[in-house]
Amino acid sequence: MTRPRGAAERFVASLPAVLRPKVAPVYAPLIAIKPLNVAIAFEDEAAIFTSANGVHYGPDGADRVAYCVGAATTDAACARGWIAERRGRKADDLVASLIADPPLSPLIHVSGVHKRGDIAERLTAHGIPTRSVAVYDQVAQDLTHEARALIQGGKPLILPVFSPRTAHQFASQVPQAGTVRAIALSEAVADALVQGSYGAVSVAATPDATAMCDAIARVLSDLPSGVENILNCPV
Template identity: 40%
Template sequence: MPQPRLLLTRPQLGAAQFLERLSPALRMGAVISPLVEIAPTAVLVDLTPFAGVIFTSANGVAHAPAGGGMPAYCVGPQTTAAAANSGWQAQMAGLDAEAMIANLSGRTDIGPLLHLAGRHRRGDIAGILSASGLTTQVVIVYEQNLMPLSPEAQALLEGSTPVIVPLFSPRSAHHFAQQAACTTGVMAVSISSAAAEALEALPLYAHDVAAEPTGEAMAEAVEKLFRRTTLP
């Protein structure tokens, strides 16, 4: 089998950061073709009515005001680190949104909270937490605009070389399934079972799911798949 190539479909900055986690053999010849473009909404955020904020992605942090030491409850280590670097008193409240909801539900002592989010997100976090007694509102601070796969990406998928494609959300996985001209050589790595479900109808060469929904686990899964297909 020829050595697989890597196709990254995250927004440009996130793809470049993920690429840095990987071994030189994977970085060589990698193609970046974002399926999502992040764009600010330019909404004015008033934090004064709130005791803290919720971040479910690093993009939320990037498009939020500086923290000024205010508490931030975050999903995943990468988002938590980004919030800390932006001046928030950041703590990880769970590896995914479901875990965060379980950890924060009913915590009336830490509210009210403001979820600084993208327009497209899974589940009504603010609604669920508010129903539990923890008053939570949401403000959309960024858009996630869908993008087509580039001609270079499509040519890679249609070639004879296997292509490793990490997919970091159910929405991007669904869009990839709609966009990809050919998937018989695709070795997909999904960040979660929900993302994996979006690929179920595709003819894939291989498909793995990360052990947990983090960038580190995704990098480990990609490396493991690469080694499995290149070692004799």
């Protein structure tokens, strides 16, 4: 799987029951999550969370307000004691929502070292004071020997890719692989794969886990008859 191990396992567990017998997941993350052990002092600020990792490595909510991207992040924030509001599926949705309906307090974007969307800068430019604090790092990893062997083995591989950074890493390590059917979470993720040459690159209908599962089902149904259908997610 393209994601860190914990997130990858949760995604596989979320696959519909009809798909699970058809797939054999292989875990070889290209990113490892490293906590930074940063203590955040909140004053009158509300939080922004764009990932469940930000919630996990950030502080308890203590009934403070949090604005979140995606259902999983919102659920995680609620579980940590935040009064969490879902503000869209992606960073642009959240920024547009907050600009249209500005909060009464300043904001803190609790994030990883590597982040996209310039959320704090864009909100501050629109008169909503926002600072960004990184509470974890996303450390790049090399492909495992098992993953490289699978890619070279000739069987069809389905590769879910959830972030542009991971897509860039995969494309740099595997610039060509005709056996790989990549499924990108978004157009931005797909764009990061264009330098590579793969069997196919498709994009999920919406940037969420449900749409990724639907895309996996479509790719499986399109594989040639008689070919062993394997969900090898070799990153």
